Amino acid sequence: MSNTLEVIPLGGIGEFGMNMMVVRYGDDMIAIDCGLMFPEDGLPGVDFVIPDLTFIADNKHLLRAIVLTHGHEDHIGALPFVLKTANVPVYGTRFTLGLVEGRLHEHDLAQKVQLNIIKPRESFSIGPFSIEPVRVSHSLVDCVALAVSTPVGTIVHTGDFKVDETPVCGSAIDLTRLREIGDKGVLALFTDSTNAESPGRTGSEKSVIPAFEDVFEQADGKIVVTCFSSSIHRLQIIFDMAYEFHKKVAVLGRSIQRNVELGDSLRFLDIPDGLMINPNDIKKYEGEELVVIASGCQGEPASAMGRIAVDAHKQCAIDKGDTVVLSGRIIPGNERSISRMMGNIFKKGGTVVDSSVARVHVSGHPKQDDLRIVTEALRPKFYIPIHGEPRQLFRHKDFVVSAGLVTERNVLMCESGDVIALDSDSIRVHAKVLVGRTFIDSTGMEEVAEMVVRDRRNLSYDGFVMPIVAFNPTSGAMETDPELVTVGFMDDSDKQMLTEMKDVLESTIKAAGHDERTDGSIMKDRIRISLKRHIQKATGRRPVIIPVIMEI
């Protein structure tokens, strides 16, 4: 065991989001990334999901640091929760740490956590690990892959990336350095499966420029662009084009404003003097003088774009002839809210330009030929597809094997929680640790118990029926007529069903002997079973039945 490196993904394999991977050698452990996940439907009241932190809590004496590849929520969003469990130094590039600081402030952790800036091609050591960040390109800026030298060999974690030789902001992916690292030998490559189903290249951030040029050339009225708040390259393109076309730019939405400030202060964004205007001044300009950047490309009703679309935004409205550009991908599940927003814009006389009619968005993740380029640079012995649901992971494997980049037996298919044991000439899963999902309600930044979420889901299906009975605990006599409260189960006007349920309730109570009546748990069971049976037979529904016994 002492010559074995362990790699333990705690999330992000078999699912999108919650990217977090622990690397352990002997008594030293680092974590790469620390992300959250946005919940699927059927988790009512849950705002986001983070990895189960049991493993981190149990091993916090071994955890030396958290190293970040980039600043997207699915890579940094769980940091505050992990740091509350194990307050270790955090390493990341300047822009990444800028985003991290924002998160830490929200949790009152800003003063309590040690942040260390890292730079591409500048190695640093943590315990037995020597870590070199390597510049990669992505939809965000200042992203790196991590080459981790360990006593058994070098492993590379690409983070999220694409091969973009012409990014808008910052420098291009450092293929030269990746090749040098490859020359020295790479034991294992852990890399992004998001787009591994798609052939070809993903395309540069610059590939959306022609579509934006068309919009700017043809627009008579105001141009409103909505994009992800972290799309720094996209923002720069809009600034450049607004400048070229002599327009002013207003930014609406808190997160996008913060990111513009951060990008500007760290010089990732280059904003010409006099370009930006205060959102309060939007209405002072004619439409053709204006570009508005608004958050809310998923049609979120409370976002700037969501409110603009229904004429509920103080500072900005859609006028006839305006053009709205939806410059982001559709996250599955958001189709209807986006379509609804588009419909509202059309109804106000606006035109909508989205990916279905022009190339106004490009992905930040590698397609098959991007994966090929990086794999050929690194020439790893072992290959581990990460970041994806099983369909992406398996097709990722199929691609790299059929492309001859790696042999089938050197590809390891694994799951979150697998303890991957690596030495200089073998890879295998030799153990499992507990992984899972922890639900967070963002109102209180608090954990929501799985049981609570399950209860909510059950309640949402057919509502509930609550029979309330007051007994005298000694005599077993009913002190008053039983009550029946139902919510979400039936129409209040359905008196017949109510009468039937009361009859069932009364006959159940009458049929019970004195001893049973004075035992609350027995009576509850009796009542639950008889009501459930009657309701299912009469309606086919299965409301949650919650008997309450009051002892008077």
Added chain:
Amino acid sequence: MSNTLEVIPLGGIGEFGMNMMVVRYGDDMIAIDCGLMFPEDGLPGVDFVIPDLTFIADNKHLLRAIVLTHGHEDHIGALPFVLKTANVPVYGTRFTLGLVEGRLHEHDLAQKVQLNIIKPRESFSIGPFSIEPVRVSHSLVDCVALAVSTPVGTIVHTGDFKVDETPVCGSAIDLTRLREIGDKGVLALFTDSTNAESPGRTGSEKSVIPAFEDVFEQADGKIVVTCFSSSIHRLQIIFDMAYEFHKKVAVLGRSIQRNVELGDSLRFLDIPDGLMINPNDIKKYEGEELVVIASGCQGEPASAMGRIAVDAHKQCAIDKGDTVVLSGRIIPGNERSISRMMGNIFKKGGTVVDSSVARVHVSGHPKQDDLRIVTEALRPKFYIPIHGEPRQLFRHKDFVVSAGLVTERNVLMCESGDVIALDSDSIRVHAKVLVGRTFIDSTGMEEVAEMVVRDRRNLSYDGFVMPIVAFNPTSGAMETDPELVTVGFMDDSDKQMLTEMKDVLESTIKAAGHDERTDGSIMKDRIRISLKRHIQKATGRRPVIIPVIMEI
């Protein structure tokens, strides 16, 4: 008014599904189609949605018939409910009525409704209307457009269609007849917006054959195909190819089995003798001898395909080397369940072929050039985009106007519920009728009140808190300690929150005077308000609060 034709869409405009359109002249009214809609998220326990039937109920003395364009659920699914409101004769083609009979049986209506078979090019009269069905192609078979001659002119409702000159089953779209109808003059065209955002042609049902040939040529093991149960052309392609490759076919899933029987009995499907095997015999054959057709292309867990994917199907399992073809579009909202199903198949060693890697599905709805062809054949004076959300309707308009097919002022943009008034040279919306959605729970085939659904949704968000207090109604004295029941709100182990809430409850009761205590509604309000305030302050959450007062 007597020379005015009224057309009233009761659903299907501004939304997908619930297609139903009333045509009225004087005291005679027909309905074209009568469809349901599958609910969006946030309607827990609702299985489908039908149009509000108030207008039909109020005007049933005028309704002479329902005429159907084709048998998809979004065109026939509300029929039983409408027929219970107004039992009028139903007109449809043989295959359409075959599907309708199935629905009527489920509602014990089969013996009570008059069904009339209609045929392309054979006109029939209902009151002042002479109606000619015209063959159109679609993903289903035996579909027609309806040319309705009225005293003010001829209107054409295309139903769902595409221009498919080479369908697999049945005859091609009858462009010749559409042109003849166009020659005689068309006052207004009502047509399908589903794919109106997409340039080009939709493609024939035959366009998926090459991809299926690849699958059949390369498959070593069993081939499992999942598609919509009404994809009759697709089923024929699979039967033909199975026959050609000397394989046997088993069909799993009740709805798909029923449609195969219907298609076979009406000779829309041509199934070679000896091709089909009993699903119970699947395991008697070697993988390479077998094609299995399974329902469940949306990843529904209870469907045949859903169960096969998790090894929970009695008759069929995925073995290493099997190929699964997902031959249907992804209905938005189902991405995750489909991806999960794909992942399960990959994990069992199967290969998945879906639209992301091969052309195994083609739409049945018109793209822009299909719309162009039909519009050029009919040359309508007025043009009304139907069947779509606003984004599709507006882009449909943009296309036909920019393509010069109709002038902008002759395109009418309308909404469900608009009463469109047509005479020989004008079109306008001159009134509104009540439209809306009626929720149906398929367990009992019963209506679910909107209030009940809203309650369920509220319950699902933060659960509920129910304080129960027993008072003596005359003395106003509490007869026992108050109870607090919470479900879906907080973790049971959170004793502190429970204690806090009980304290709030008790102090609220203590602060109340005798008169207040003996008035249940005042006490309920007091308790609700004070608990709500405390809970919001302490947790930021908003559970449903339901105070109960027991009078002892």
